[in-house]
Amino acid sequence: MDKKIKKEIKGSAEIEQQLSGDEKALLDELGIFGESRRKFLGQTSAVGLSLMASQFFSVESMFASETPNTMEVPLKLINPMDVSFTINGEVESLTIDSRMTLLDALRERLQLTGSKKGCDHGQCGACTLMIDGDRVLSCLTLAATCEGKEVTSVEGLAKGTKLHPLQDAFVEHDGFQCGYCTPGQICSSVALMEEAKNGDASYVTQDIRNISKNIKLSDEEIRERMSGNICRCGAYPNILAAIKEVHTGKDTSVNWQELE
Ligand code: FES
Ligand code: FES
Known part of the structure; x- marks a missing residue:
């Protein structure tokens, strides 16, 4: 040999x-x-x-979970802990590994798969949702930190069969192609509207000393505020039109005949 x-x-x-x-x-x-x-x-x-x-x-x-039953406690948890939070109006109590992210808790334990896992590193915005009204990246948020909080994911935006105005606007303006980034884009834009109402400044806000409530967002402001949400399909102009329409209340549809 x-x-x-x-x-x-x-x-x-x-x-x-x-x-x-x-x-x-x-x-x-x-x-x-x-x-x-x-x-x-x-x-x-x-x-x-x-x-x-x-x-x-x-x-x-x-x-690890033997069955798809959402509330089943995984068998091999190394650092188990209990956490309880409200998700889309329902209180959920889970025993989780202390290192589990909110994104994984929703997707793997509660079967709420609307929030998407794109990069899992805080780079793409596909996992954006709201905690107590503020947008966060759920892939960078430990589920353990959500004790007692109100979490809203894309599944919680519609009221029964009535879509949220931003969901309607995204459909009307073709604000998506593959749709993978869309839940994150929509949650981000819902929170953006609140930020404008509260008078929160962004990186491109001109005069932050005279900032008032109910800011009228320019295109540049909307683009900047949505810059953490990446769309690989490049649906950005349509996403902008959808957000602008809801923000201004004015129809932003392109009149193709006028452009001819
Ligand atoms: S999956 Fe969270 S930012 Fe990309
Ligand atoms: S619609 Fe495909 S990634 Fe945005």
């Missing part, structure tokens, strides 16, 4: 003996047995494998 192969087999046998229960379970879970296992161990450092195992099992434990 080639010396190099012998060395690799010897090395992998030594690593195998030193594996923890989690690391062995990870290899079993991944279906790596026999010769493939020896090769894999020969090429993987012990530190790398242990990191992989801890990541794999902590993610598993955060989401």
Whole structure:
């Protein structure tokens, strides 16, 4: 047998003996047995494998649930804690892993999948929703911090079959193509209207010393205030038209005949 192969087999046998229960379970879970296992161990450092195992099992434990029953407590929670908050008018109490984000709690535990996971890093705005009326990125918000708070996601905007005026406007102005960013865009624009009513300044507000309530937002202001919501389909002009129409109460539809 080639010396190099012998060395690799010897090395992998030594690593195998030193594996923890989690690391062995990870290899079993991944279906790596026999010769493939020896090769894999020969090429993987012990530190790398242990990191992989801890990541794999902590993610598993955060989401583990035997059934799709939303209130079922996952079986393998490492840092369990109870949290209770209002979501779209309903009080929900959950036992969660203390590291679980609000986005994951809604999507994985409450089956509220309207808030989207785009980047999961606070970069795209697809997960935007409101907590006590302020817009937040739910992928960067720990569910544990929402105790006693009022959370509103896109599912909570319509009243029965009557859409929120901004939802109507997005439909009327084709403010979306694939629709993936749309729940975040709509929640962001609902909160934006409140910010304008309260007289909150933005980065492009000209004179912040004379700012009053009920600000009339220019196109530039709306663009700036919506800049945290990315649309890969580039529906920005239509999104702007939809928000402007609701904000001003004036029809912003393009008259194509006038443009001819
Ligand atoms: S998923 Fe939260 S900002 Fe992208
Ligand atoms: S409509 Fe597709 S990402 Fe915005």
